[in-house]
Amino acid sequence: MAKMCGWRCAWTSVTVLMGLTGAWAPETFISLEQSTWQISRSQPSVLEILPHRPSPSKCKPRHRTHPPDHTEESHQEYSRPASRIDHSVPHRRGVMAPGRGAVRLLTTAICIGLYSHCLAVPQELTDVEKVAALSKLQSQSSDGVIQLTKEVFDRYIVGPARPFTLYVLADALHMRNQGNMKLGQVAREYGLVASTLRKATPGKVFLTRAEFTSEKELFGKLGIVSLPHLALIPPSLPVGAAQAVGLTKDHAMPLNDYPWSAETIAGWVMETAGLPAVEINRPSLLKSRFAPVFMLLFMASAAVLGYRLYHAPFLRHTWIYMAGSLVIYWFSVSGGMYIIIRGMPFVQFDQRTRSSNLFLPGQGQLGAEGYIMGTQYLLFGLAVAAGTHLLPRVRDSAARRRLGYALIAGGALLMRSIMGTHHWKTGMTTHWY
Template identity: 40%
Template sequence: MLVGFHAHVQTAVSKVVSKKNNESDLQRQELEALVRQASDGVIHFTPQMFDDYVTGKRRPYAMIMFCTAAHLLDKPQLNLRGLRKEFGLLATEVKKSGKSGVFFVDLEFKESKAIFHRLGVQSLPWVVHVNPNLPVGADGVIKFKQDDVMRHDDYGHHHWKAEDMAAFLRDKTGINIEKIDRPSFMRSGWFPVVFLAAVLTLGAVAYNLYYAEFMKNLVLWTMGVLFVYWFSVSGGMHNIIRGVPLYYPDQEGKIKVFLPSNQGQLGAEGFIMGFMYLLFGLSVASLTFAVPKLAEPSHRRTASYVCIVFAGLVFKQIVDNYTWKTGYRWRLYF
């Protein structure tokens, strides 16, 4: 009787284990089907899918989860949109390699608030490795190891690349992706055609512009030269590169265009000073080249005085602004 009872127990246990294995295999097959359907190999998880494929004492696969938030996608300091693209590039490479045992998943905050709380997400971006042997209950906070979360200090703050995520994947799962194939239009068959068409188009436009009548207009070229000079001396390119604001409101709400410090300048301040430089230069150029061409001596004399006085006033204003900004004093010697 004892022998029969023991055999019966073994049979029952075997059936339970076999049933669980079949369920696990079915889950894995379902996830593999979802990967094939995903354009970049990343499965979008809903809360129900999280409960179906993650909850349990263990699972026969690992997961790399990327947490994002739709309302923060346009925040440049977070770069969630770019990071999600890099995450997809890595998932695509794993998908093409045929290596199994790990699935890439993304979750959205508003859709899965409770899941975010259980994952312990404190800030975004958030990438975490779900170990196959990690027990995940039906509720409560999931206790990850510290190195299961992709930390900013290890891979660069908010600027992870697919290669960084590949290193994280290798450390956690042993799957090594040596190279990330980034899609490029330059490698497509259409690139030579588009490049040749662009060159021909630009050549035709340049040819027509060179022989156009308006391109021989001296006034147009003069205005262009003056604009380039003004834009250069006013620091316009610096403002664009550094994102310098044009002005700022003070504590009383008044608009300020001059920064009372020698540590920098506002955009409008640079443009105003550049305009003063331009006026001073035009005054000196007029005195040098335009005034001598006047026929009447009295006209030349009057125009000379006007140019000298105007240039002196502009120069004085430039010096006063410089003194106010830096605190340096000018001394005149005669």
């Protein structure tokens, strides 16, 4: 359609130009050898066309012939009507009248301007051209995700309908490492889905990403007010150039299973697009052709290392096992597995007070809180163990007394801190029996 409109504009402009410049009207031209332009003395403002008097010899230079004295006969000869032309000699193409030349020059300039404007106006692309352009952008991306900008949106998405289904992931580079949002992890999983669908469903589904910092206007047009957000633009949904896109809650991916994995995103995408499910191709070392060789090398190295450690002299010392048991105890009472599985942040930044919080009220806990409480549990247990096993071995009674008082005071302070934190988080008071 765009090419056809361009050819029509070109043909129309060429036709008008040929008609206006006299290419089809040779009778509008007058030969330079047959007429000359002179100004009558009686009417200096009137342009007249006078028959040219040929020179006896064409080799000699022509001299300007001055009009004779202003007599009655000369006045009649040089004051002929401007429209009187000698038609006895056949006309040939030459110089046209100055009045018509100025008009035609102006008309030519106007036609050229209209033709340039016709070519400059962007024409609406067809569905095939839109799919081809988006497929090219998809192939140029490393992970198959198209960077959605306002220009791309207005060029390929705006319209009453589309032959493809579009998905938009809202992203913000400055918030990828904040708390539980995990935008960076979701972006990587989204890229795995895009790379898989690029080969499985070419031209049917396009996955795009919109960045908040550079595309704030596009966020407002799509109605994205919070993150994370993954939106669907169906093929039949009309999208206007100046109006907001009419997306509803049904066009957004649910947040039940957030952070979304690649399999979760692919399942929702294929279900909403009406396409069969696909298997996500995750890059893995086990899928490599050299995986059996790596497995054999790993097993051989592990066997040699285990044999050498078993016969190493330092493994005969009991303090190594004591330290290992204390580390395991500290990791257990700190809730290390809970922090790793839940992905709890180490600290929480408060926007109102502009400070970092180490403790959270309620049932949840941060990473720093768990490790601090685990350290208090470990120190209290070491104080009790020292009072029952180390203190009786001190022979000096005064030193034994001072050490006992120090262990009791330290244990009491640790117990008070642990009980106070428990009461602050749960509201429950510890009863002594």
